[in-house]
Amino acid sequence: MQCPICKHGETRPDRVTVTLDRTSPRNLTVVFRNVPAEVCGNCGEEYVDEKTTSELLRQAEVVADAGTEIEIRQFAA
Numbered sequence: 001m002q003c004p005i006c007k008h009g010e011t012r013p014d015r016v017t018v019t020l021d022r023t024s025p026r027n028l029t030v031v032f033r034n035v036p037a038e039v040c041g042n043c044g045e046e047y048v049d050e051k052t053t054s055e056l057l058r059q060a061e062v063v064a065d066a067g068t069e070i071e072i073r074q075f076a077a
């Protein structure tokens with residue numbers, strides 16, 4: 001697709017690192033590597049689709065439930 005941010009670049013499928021950060025109800029940082037996304041070849045903006053985003057949030061909840069504060073994991077859909 002054409003990049004909606006810079007309006008010049010074309011996005012292409014790639015793998016990116018996504019960091020989820022929150023401070024409530026307690027500190028939680030989860031870094032997901034190897035997340036499928038569309039990346040703009042011009043400005044580098046990353047677009048993660050809704051399905052992937054909700055999966056990231058679901059997996060972050062699992063980390064939160066385990067009481068972990070910081071975790072780095074490979075994304076697995």
Ligand SMILES: [Zn+2]
Nearest residue numbers: 003006040043
């Ligand atoms: Zn762009």
